[in-house]
Amino acid sequence: MATLVLPQNWSSTLRPVKTRVRSTTVCSVSIANANPNVRNADIVIVGAGVAGLATAVALQRVGIESLVLEQAESLRTGGTSLTFFKNGWKVLDAIGVGAQLRSQFLEIQGIVVKSEDGRELRSFKFEDEDPSQEVRAVERRILLETLANQLPSNAISFSSKLKDIETSESGDTILRLVDDSQISCKIVIACDGLRSPVAKWMGFPDPRYVGHCAFRGLGYYPNGQPFELKVTYVYGKGVRAAYVPVSPTKVYWFVCFNSPSPGPKITDPSMLRQETERLVKNWPPELLNIIKSSPDDTIIRTPLVDRWLWPGISPSASKGKVVLVGDAWHPMTPNLGQGACCALEDAVVLTRKLAEAIKLGTSTVEDAFRSYESERWARVFPITVRANLVGAVLQVENSVVCSLRDNVLVPKLVKLGSMLEHTNFDFEPLQFEDAI
Numbered sequence: 476m477a478t479l480v481l482p483q484n485w486s487s488t489l490r491p492v493k494t495r496v497r498s499t500t501v502c503s504v505s506i507a508n509a510n511p512n513v514r515n516a517d518i519v520i521v522g523a524g525v526a527g528l529a530t531a532v533a534l535q536r537v538g539i540e541s542l543v544l545e546q547a548e549s550l551r552t553g554g555t556s557l558t559f560f561k562n563g564w565k566v567l568d569a570i571g572v573g574a575q576l577r578s579q580f581l582e583i584q585g586i587v588v589k590s591e592d593g594r595e596l597r598s599f600k601f602e603d604e605d606p607s608q609e610v611r612a613v614e615r616r617i618l619l620e621t622l623a624n625q626l627p628s629n630a631i632s633f634s635s636k637l638k639d640i641e642t643s644e645s646g647d648t649i650l651r652l653v654d655d656s657q658i659s660c661k662i663v664i665a666c667d668g669l670r671s672p673v674a675k676w677m678g679f680p681d682p683r684y685v686g687h688c689a690f691r692g693l694g695y696y697p698n699g700q701p702f703e704l705k706v707t708y709v710y711g712k713g714v715r716a717a718y719v720p721v722s723p724t725k726v727y728w729f730v731c732f733n734s735p736s737p738g739p740k741i742t743d744p745s746m747l748r749q750e751t752e753r754l755v756k757n758w759p760p761e762l763l764n765i766i767k768s769s770p771d772d773t774i775i776r777t778p779l780v781d782r783w784l785w786p787g788i789s790p791s792a793s794k795g796k797v798v799l800v801g802d803a804w805h806p807m808t809p810n811l812g813q814g815a816c817c818a819l820e821d822a823v824v825l826t827r828k829l830a831e832a833i834k835l836g837t838s839t840v841e842d843a844f845r846s847y848e849s850e851r852w853a854r855v856f857p858i859t860v861r862a863n864l865v866g867a868v869l870q871v872e873n874s875v876v877c878s879l880r881d882n883v884l885v886p887k888l889v890k891l892g893s894m895l896e897h898t899n900f901d902f903e904p905l906q907f908e909d910a911i
Contacts, residue, residue: 512656516542519650519660521673523550523631525557525615526801526818527666528622531630532570533826536905539833541664543626544650546636550623552616555693555773556727558706558719561609562900563816566823569905572621576613581720583610584704588885591711593759596885598705604891608898610706612721614693637667640676640797648797662840663797664825666818669780671803678790679799682780682806685863687870688734689809690751690776692769694718694726702726702761709762710881713872714754718765728765729809730754733870737778744771779808781863784856792852793844800825805851807859810866811897817855823902824850830905858897 518534520527523545531541545551559567567573585600601608623631639651643659650658665673669682694700706719718728730751741747748766751774755762766774783789784805792799801818808814825847832843871877 514656514658516658516660518542518662518664519544519648519658520664520666521637521650522665522667522671522803523547523619523623523633524666524668524801525618525622525815526803526822527664528619528626529566529570529819529822530664530666530800530825532572532622532625533822533905534829535626536570537826537830537834539826539830540627541630542658543631544635544637544652544658545631545633548634550616550619550631552619553772554615554775555691556612556614556721556725557618557815558610558612558727558812559819560812560816560895560898561607562813562898563819564609564611565900565902566816566819569823569902570625572625575621576618577611579617580611580613580722581704583612583706583719585706586891587703587705587707589707589709589759590881591709591714591755591758596710596881597889599891601891605895608895612719612727614721614725637672640673642795646795648795661796662829664800665797665803666800668802669806671799673797674799674803677794677797677799679782679804682782684737685779685781685808685866686733686735687731687779687808687866688737688776689729689731689779690747690754690774691727691729692751692766692775693721693773694728694765694768695770695773696724696726696768699723700726709755709758710869710877710885711755711758712874712877713870715869716755716758716762718762726765726768728762728769730766731779731866731870733872734778741776744774747774747776750776779866781807781859783859783863784852786852786856791845792848793841796840796844798825798844798847805855805859807855808862808866810862810869811858813858813862813897816898817858820854820900820902821847821851823905826905827903854900861897 518541520531520541520543523543527543531543534541564573567576588597589595636653637650638653641649643649648660648663665671667673700720702720704720706717709716713733716730718726721727732754751766752763792804800821828843828847832838832840
């Protein structure tokens with residue numbers, strides 16, 4: 476096995492280990508320290524959600540190990556499902572989990588748009604509009620478990636909630652956890668979600684509420700779900716909904732509605748179900764039936780938020796050797812189905828930049844982070860803005876505007892190819908084995 480060569484400005488103790496995926500040299504975690512409450516780590520990823528685990532798996536694919544911190548006692552597998560388009564599947568293939576996930580989830584063939592009275596406004600087939608498209612809804616639980624299973628058993632540190640962060644005189648980053656333990660890190664990759672403490676430390680404001688909330692759920696049909704392999708959208712006045720088959724027995728759905736404020740957090744399943752059914756009680760009956768078929772623990776309510784990364788105004792995505800990924804940096808509304816897809820894109824782009832810096836020595840880590848930000852900003856900022864504007868158009872309450880949407884815009888003007896243009900994404904393969 477060849478020796479891992481680091482840039483001259485990289486100072487750490489490393490040891491070669493073998494992962495379950497590849498036999499390769501990796502950057503490892505050292506627990507040894509004079510203070511038993513302090514650990515030393517080369518690379519720490521904060522957050523074991525989609526972005527964090529995908530980044531850890533991508534890094535492992537190029538021979539770089541990381542320690543993932545998760546504040547919960549186990550993987551946070553709650554929630555419903557995530558819809559991945561072809562850009563997301565390209566990344567899942569690149570990090571080695573695409574085939575395993577495809578075998579468990581249905582491929583969607585097209586889109587149907589209906590009005591709240593059940594009238595079909597438009598129907599699209601992907602094979603006619605975009606033959607390269609691939610759409611599947613993936614259960615969040617299975618996605619996280621699949622990603623976590625690619626990592627060594629000690630790669631995720633649970634019950635590790637971040638309390639504070641600072642930069643030491645030596646340039647390392649000190650992470651203090653709520654149990655008063657500390658981790659001294661060479662690199663920190665923050666994948667800690669919408670309310671990221673790391674992003675706040677870097678000067679980012681909280682994400683902005685956009686005026687809509689969404690109920691989500693997962694209908695369960697033990698004897699087989701009866702729906703076509705299409706995403707069905709239903710548009711009303713200030714309320715819209717959709718449902719899509721996930722697997723032979725499950726159907727994902729959401730109901731999005733206008734609200735002047737996010738409102739109080741509701742956890743009572745009966746209240747969540749009651750409010751959701753009230754919003755669509757006079758809509759096509761299949762939607763109500765899916766909601767009624769959803770187990771209590773799958774129904775959630777969330778406010779929709781985003782953050783616009785204004786050039787020259789917003790803070791940088793990195794600070795020294797600390798960098799943001801996914802929702803921690805660029806939260807976006809789900810109107811284009813690109814939040815998770817863009818987080819996956821972040822993971823592979825950052826991995827390539829970081830591997831070039833660490834393994835090839837072609838740049839410093841700080842330069843790699845700046846290059847990552849430049850490349851990803853040009854992609855995620857327009858998608859964030861577009862997702863917001865699409866949601867604003869679809870959530871209108873004005874009867875005249877809704878009539879124009881339902882009778883002219885959707886039936887006659889909308890083209891699926893242009894609607895999904897943002898799912899086109901290419902990236903360089905993650906191949907650095909020869910340089911190790």
